[in-house]
Amino acid sequence: MAARKTLGESLREHGVSRRGFLKFCAATASMMALPPSMGPVIAAALEKARRPSVIWLSFQECTGCTESLTRSHSPTVEDLIFDVISLDYHHTLQVAAGAQAEAAREQAMKENHGEYLLVVDGSLPGPNMNPGYSTIAGISNYEMLKEAVAGAKAIVAVGTCAAFGGLPAAAPNPTGAVSVLDIVKDKPVINVPGCPPVPMVITGVLAQYLVFGKLPELDEYHRPKAFFGQSIHDRCYRRPFYDKGLFAESFDDEGARKGWCLYRLGCKGPSTYNACATMRWNSGTSWPVESGHPCLGCSEPKFWDAGGFYVPLSAPLGSPGSTLLAAGVTGAVVGGVAAALAKKRATTAAAEREPVTVEELEQKL
Amino acid sequence: MSDPMGFLLWVKGPGLNWALAIFALGMLVRIVEIFMLGRKTNYAEPKGGEWGPGFKTILTRSVADPGTFARAPFNVVVGWIWHIGFLITLLLFIPHIELFRGVLGIAWPGLPNPVVDAVTAITILALVATLVHRLQHPVKKRISTPEDYLVWTVTFLPLLTGYLAYHRLVNPYPLILGLHILSVNLFLVVFPFTKLTHVFTAFIARWYNGAIFGRKGVES
């Protein structure tokens, strides 16, 4: 299934001049957040790269990640990425093909055993859950994943659902949803979280894998540091306002109109690691904070259950007010009872006190 | 640490809830006991009121009397500095005000971040100075108990971790923020069982002192 010619040959066949190729590499370097001087390095690597086979499995997902990717802005660059890889299976994009798509998938997996890249979006019901919660062509997600992982070289978990469980795993998690990393322990896994991920990040990670032929440097959550190494807060253009202590207090108030920091409106920028602040969305048009909406923290685990989107980062989870009240009342009751008992003991002792005379004491002692 | 966000969410959720519960329970037990056990009945005829002088004394005792100041100027001055700094950092830093809004439902105006940052730095230095002083002063060293050092530590840790978190000196951020909140949880849990209760009892004691003197017709 995967073509055996190199990317360089493939591009020349497309009629892409050397200049066009250099432009493509410059754009790819920019997209991968590499210094622009890496353009020639990428050119040299891609020139010789062979098109790997890619199998894309979609499980319990909203299709937002696929939408994000196919919406990614420069058809020229992303198209070429997909010319660069051989997307041998994508069940959403191939839905019309039905059973033949499944046959194609199995053939691709067999022919490229040990070499193909497995991309997963969506979470999956855990191994002990009812497999009927999510199936494709009658095969449970878990079985399909296990089979696909066996012959994969590496797995890319796209979107917060695949990376961390995402929305299906949010309380009360009725399907027992788990992430890819919860299942896959013996193959390299790259997490590309985000709800959805910034489209250019998805293609950037694929491009990075193609250019360098190995996994990028990953953080503690298996996310590529190139895109997830900086917090939103550290790259936010509104940071000077935070540092000065100028905050918007409510939506569309004077501070909000002036573009002040959105911390008090619930921005999770300080604890969120993603590329939104620099790469932005919709071809670099804008991103949530620039549009006046606080960051949701969508590339972090459990972000759906992390308090509230409009509750500040420093606010507690749960209802501490009622805890304080209940505990206070209990304490007051306990203290009251203890004090009452102590007082009663004192009055009883005073009442039962038997006076002694000096003679009695002298006799005793 | 492999799951900083999980740590942060636990510490901010169940962790804080438990700490607040223990704090509230412990403190209410103590305060109710104090008020209910009260004082021995004074059979002498009162020569003045109790409530007025009681409240007045709460304020006037804030200033050390000349004798105390002469004997322990370091404690008075540095004590003032770090106490006030601690209160400013705790109550007038905007993210903290949002925390109080989440717990108590009320909020108030705050100070600009750089001002609070400077105050925190001064407070940390002053608090370290008190520890050094305690270790070097011949008498204070000998009368210090493990509780004294424990209380110093649980008071110092939130300031230190808060400073580190604000300046993002430890990566990733959820880890250091989690440690900051954990140190606060520790402070709350230790509070009712140590001399930290003076936060409430000092004012109660001042009232009682003023009331006793007032009843005797003596200026306090």
Next chain:
Amino acid sequence: MNGLNGIGLVVEDRRSEPTEWGNAMPILHEIRHGLRRLNETDEPTLIDLHALPFGPGDEERLLALLGRGEVEAQIDALGPTRVWESAFPGVWLVDHRNAEDERLALHIEISRVPEILGSQSEDIADAIVRLDARIADHTGAL
């Protein structure tokens, strides 16, 4: 429901109020360092504006500050790429766009001539082959 007419709209003219975000100034300093380096050691510098936390208007401000010089060129490869020299010779802007005129990358290139403008060796080698073929055609036809 009144429909869309019922929604009060206020159109703001953003151009009238350029907000001082202050992110353009550090880039200018970096450019200056690069120009110095170019002047002294002939070493080029590439700055990728993509990776910087620009606020709205920052980029316009920077480009306005840099201005335009004597040279403007357009490359047509996988969509247009516009290249122009700023008002400061040696400081070039390279604006890569795709076939839908959406921006792919915006670089500031501090060099004598941006690399992408020059004819590339592979293309030259290819050109020799095609020219040979073209000459052969004409010679054959005659």
